[in-house]
Each structure stands twice: as structure tokens, then as C-alpha cells.
Amino acid sequence: MTTFVATVVGSICFAVLAPIVGCFLDGLDRKISAGMQGRVGPKLMQPYWDVRKLLQKEKMSVNTVEGTYIACALFFAIVAGGLFYSGGNFLLCTLVITLSSLFFIMAAYSTRSPFAEVGAARETLQVMSYEPMVIFTAVGMYMIAGTFDVAGLFDMRHPLICYGWPIFLGLLFILTIKLRKSPFDISSSHHAHQELVKGITTEMSGPTLARVQILHWCENVLFLGWTGMFFLSAGPASLIVALVFVALVYFLEIWIDNNFARVKWQVMLKWAWIVALVAGGINIAVLAFA
Amino acid sequence: MSFMSKSPWVIHYDASSCNGCDIEVLATLCPGFDAERFGVINTGNPKHADIFLVTGSVNSRNIHVIREIYNQMPEPKAVIACGCCACEGGVFHDCYNVIGGVDRAIPVDVYAPGCAVRPEALIDAIVEAEKVLEEKYEAMKKGEHAPVIPLDAPVLKKGA
Numbered sequence: 001m002t003t004f005v006a007t008v009v010g011s012i013c014f015a016v017l018a019p020i021v022g023c024f025l026d027g028l029d030r031k032i033s034a035g036m037q038g039r040v041g042p043k044l045m046q047p048y049w050d051v052r053k054l055l056q057k058e059k060m061s062v063n064t065v066e067g068t069y070i071a072c073a074l075f076f077a078i079v080a081g082g083l084f085y086s087g088g089n090f091l092l093c094t095l096v097i098t099l100s101s102l103f104f105i106m107a108a109y110s111t112r113s114p115f116a117e118v119g120a121a122r123e124t125l126q127v128m129s130y131e132p133m134v135i136f137t138a139v140g141m142y143m144i145a146g147t148f149d150v151a152g153l154f155d156m157r158h159p160l161i162c163y164g165w166p167i168f169l170g171l172l173f174i175l176t177i178k179l180r181k182s183p184f185d186i187s188s189s190h191h192a193h194q195e196l197v198k199g200i201t202t203e204m205s206g207p208t209l210a211r212v213q214i215l216h217w218c219e220n221v222l223f224l225g226w227t228g229m230f231f232l233s234a235g236p237a238s239l240i241v242a243l244v245f246v247a248l249v250y251f252l253e254i255w256i257d258n259n260f261a262r263v264k265w266q267v268m269l270k271w272a273w274i275v276a277l278v279a280g281g282i283n284i285a286v287l288a289f290a
Numbered sequence: 291m292s293f294m295s296k297s298p299w300v301i302h303y304d305a306s307s308c309n310g311c312d313i314e315v316l317a318t319l320c321p322g323f324d325a326e327r328f329g330v331i332n333t334g335n336p337k338h339a340d341i342f343l344v345t346g347s348v349n350s351r352n353i354h355v356i357r358e359i360y361n362q363m364p365e366p367k368a369v370i371a372c373g374c375c376a377c378e379g380g381v382f383h384d385c386y387n388v389i390g391g392v393d394r395a396i397p398v399d400v401y402a403p404g405c406a407v408r409p410e411a412l413i414d415a416i417v418e419a420e421k422v423l424e425e426k427y428e429a430m431k432k433g434e435h436a437p438v439i440p441l442d443a444p445v446l447k448k449g450a
Contacts, residue, residue, distance in 0.1 A: 030326075034324070034326065037321055038321045039321045039324040039326065039327075041326060042326050042329055046297065049296035049329060050296075050299075050331075053296060053340075056294065057340075057365070057366070060364040197334035198334065201335075201338075202335060203337065205337035205338060209337075209338060
């Protein structure tokens, strides 16, 4: 019962705070990206203004279920965030966030637009690519910490990274897919310079698109939390270390986004699985037999 | 307050331009002029866009495409005719296949002249279009809606 209450309270807090933090991170991303490209770039508040504008636009949808699916995707992303940040079960968190992704894919398929369907098919491939590594991360966490509970990490003498650094590197690799950064932004890009311009979001407009944007902000905050989790141990100082590493990881992702050309899905799938099997597999084998 | 003028997302369509204006439109969005300072994003998708940038003149092959993109854009929306050809046909105005400027196909809100149109003129036009978006947002709240233009509708009157 206490777990349930903690999850509900956590989800409510996450629903309020994650969009604010995610919006700030998005603004920072655009500012830093502009700097890397020799531009001034938009104001830090630009993502917030974009979403407020989208909410004021005309409601235009090809069907009625699209909005419902997106609302479900947003709901489950918030529940996943609530589970994680209230110190809940990490394995359940990964499964709930995958459910959110599936609702997002269903929303795109429901429109029956060829561009959205290609985007949805590619999003499915992205889920296929990163999911093994996510499961390895959960398994590795259990083998090192002896629990799936994120709160349990604060009882550890050494953080996860000490015994699970190969898994951390593997997670970093798929983080690029999860954050929709180039070279793995194959289902939908932030930038309109690719052969499938907006892919999965092609048919979404106005308030629905605003919800998709908020969904991405929540996802980003959650996934950065996953990387920060590796640095947690007993004592509040580990939280500061985790925040520093999260900032470094986010900067690295922006740098990768600006420096690598997009790959084909075959390359993405191949390398995501190779990295997952090598980094995750070897790490788990060592933990199991050493 | 409306947020329409804070984030003008554009879609660019090349009607039958010589590509001079298209290069200038892209230059406007590139680091040299960096229109993203004002929140401008090139969406490439009519359903995400607020401002429709059209370059080149209208002919009977592309009038349907222009109208299709216009109809698919959600309200409030603004149209900018980029360059002399888009404004009134330009040097091609009396060619046998040219109907005229973009205002023969869809209602145009801002005319950005020039051959080719300068990035400075384009940024100025986008800032003007932001005001139009604000006005249209107010009209939209009152229940007014831009007309849906059938693809095979007759050619509009010049400057309509």
C-alpha cells in the first residue's frame, strides 16, 4: 500500500516538475546546438513558447483515437517517471515506459498516413534496438544491488558504476536512440532536413503535437535519471556526483547529435544489439560467475 | 496574450521558382542569418506550420499543390509570397503557362519583393506575418475560419 501511495505521489510530482525541467533542458539543447553550429540560436524559453503556441492552434485531427493514444502515452510516461523518482521498481519502470512508446506508435499507425506509418515502423525498430540493453541494465542492477528498487541504491557502499561500467556504456549507446538524437533519429527528427521529415508525428498537429512534445520532455528527464542512477550510493554527496555526470552525459549527447550523420535502420539495429550483447552480456557473465 | 508571434514555424514550397529565392529562403534559416533567433523553424510539414513561404509563380501544374498545402495548415496561418515571381509572376508573368502570383491560388498576407528576395526582406516579412497571425488568432477565437479552397476552384482575382 505504501508503495502504491509513493508511486501516486511520485507521479503527481513528476507530472508537475518533469515538463519544467525537460523544457529547460530542451532550451539548453537548442542553445548549445546553435553555439556548436556558429549561430546565436533561440532564447532559452523557446520550447515553452512553442508548446504554448501549439496548444492555442486549431484542433485538427484525422481521427478521434489519435489524441486518446497520445494521452495514454503521456500518462504512462508520467507513471514510469513517478515509479523511478519515488524510488520504486526499476524493472516495472522500463516496462511502463515501453508501454508508453507502444501507445505513441499506435497513435501514428491509427492515422493511416503513409509517412506516419513509415515513421511508426521505424519507431518500432528503434524500440527493438534499445530494448535488450534496457533489460540487461535492469538485470545488471539486480545482480549488483540485490534489488530492483531505486531507493535501495542509497544503501550501497559502492555505486552501480563500480561493478557495472560496461552496462553503463551500453546504456549510453542506446540513450542516443531514446533521446532521438542523430545518428539514430530515424523515426522523427528535430530538424527538417531528412528524407522522412517529421515521420511518426506527420499527422499530429496543434494540441496533440504539444502533448507529444511534453511526452518527450518527460522521457528525457526519466532517461537522464537512468544514467544518474549508476552514481548513487550511501550519503547525499552521491546525488551531486550523479547530477554532474548527468549534465556531462547530456552535453555528450548534444555533441553526438551535432557531429554524426544519420545511419540506416540496419546499422542501428546491428550495433545496438552488438553493444547490448557485448557490454551487457559480458558484464552479467562476470557478475554471475566471478 | 497569444503565443502566435513567439514561435513562427514555416513550411517552404517551391512553386516554379528558378531556385534563386529558394536558396535565399534556406540562407535565412542557415547560420548566416539564423532566423531561429526569432523562433523560426523549418518544419517541412503543413500540419506543423504557421507560415507558408511560397517561391515562384503559379501555373496549372502546381496550383493544386499550393492549395492542398494551404488547406492542410491549421488555423491561424499566414502566407508569404517570397520574391517577385511569387508576388505577381515576375519576369515570367506573360509566359503562356503562367497564371500569375501566388495570390491567384490562395489568399496572400505578406508580399516580400526582390529578385531574388533578400534574407533581410524575408525576416522582415516573417515579422509582419507574426502580426497577421496574432490578428487571425483573435478572429479564430470569435469563430472565424479561413476558407477551404477547393483544388479545382477558379483562379482568384489578382491581389484578392
